[in-house]
Amino acid sequence: MNKSLSDIKAAILDMDGVIWKSHQPLCDLNQLFEEFKRHQIKFLFATNNAMSTVEQYVKKFASMDAIVESWQILTSSIATGYILSKDFPAGGPIHVMGSQALESTLAEYKFTNTDKDPIAVVGGLDPLTSYERLRKASFFIQSGIPFYFTNPDATYPTPEGLCPGAGTFLAALETASGVKAKLAGKPLPYIFEAGLERLKIPAQQTLVIGDRLETDILGGYRAGCKTALVLTGVATRADLESWSPAPDIVVENVMDLFDLVE
Numbered sequence: 001m002n003k004s005l006s007d008i009k010a011a012i013l014d015m016d017g018v019i020w021k022s023h024q025p026l027c028d029l030n031q032l033f034e035e036f037k038r039h040q041i042k043f044l045f046a047t048n049n050a051m052s053t054v055e056q057y058v059k060k061f062a063s064m065d066a067i068v069e070s071w072q073i074l075t076s077s078i079a080t081g082y083i084l085s086k087d088f089p090a091g092g093p094i095h096v097m098g099s100q101a102l103e104s105t106l107a108e109y110k111f112t113n114t115d116k117d118p119i120a121v122v123g124g125l126d127p128l129t130s131y132e133r134l135r136k137a138s139f140f141i142q143s144g145i146p147f148y149f150t151n152p153d154a155t156y157p158t159p160e161g162l163c164p165g166a167g168t169f170l171a172a173l174e175t176a177s178g179v180k181a182k183l184a185g186k187p188l189p190y191i192f193e194a195g196l197e198r199l200k201i202p203a204q205q206t207l208v209i210g211d212r213l214e215t216d217i218l219g220g221y222r223a224g225c226k227t228a229l230v231l232t233g234v235a236t237r238a239d240l241e242s243w244s245p246a247p248d249i250v251v252e253n254v255m256d257l258f259d260l261v262e
């Protein structure tokens, strides 16, 4: 296992559980950015959350006095645009059952939301999802139109408990239609592939940093990147014992990564 950062030229970080927990920073963000710069490591952020736009994330960083540029943020909406563009290079009309953020992100990839003759159905988490929207999307999927979904996360944590996540609605549409969706977000490699395209750094020289084994670490591994698990979020040391392949690096928190550099 290579525990050194010496050959790492880029990092792709998950956000929740890595650099903050909801609205509570887990480290000094500016100090983190300074360390990356000092070690000449380019960095960007990748989240499975498709409910917020890139601009909303840039603002969230700003609210914590940290400055990131929009190219440094990747969401599963962007990963969806990335794979849709590979399948439909010219863009086109699609049916979206998801958030406004998903719809506006896909519009940037030349895919416009319609109820008339869509070339694909794209689903994601949206608190406004209704039976009527599930019904409509399900009919389109049954008719044989390619079916995509932002991410499979069954739940997401809130102070009150685990809330139904994108995967809950994915299961509803897959159950109703009998068709499995093509997934865009982690643990698929596409969000990282989209990041590597932006970074222009080879996967082997890129470190994926996350707090979940079954999404961040697995997705990073599938993309061919080095992986680092932080223990400030979901996964614990006990979880590591039953997980294979193991992350390349395990640290208590993200700042500890820089202790690995001589």
Ligand SMILES: [Mg+2]
Pocket: 014, 015, 016, 017, 018, 210, 211, 212, 233
């Ligand atoms: Mg996380």
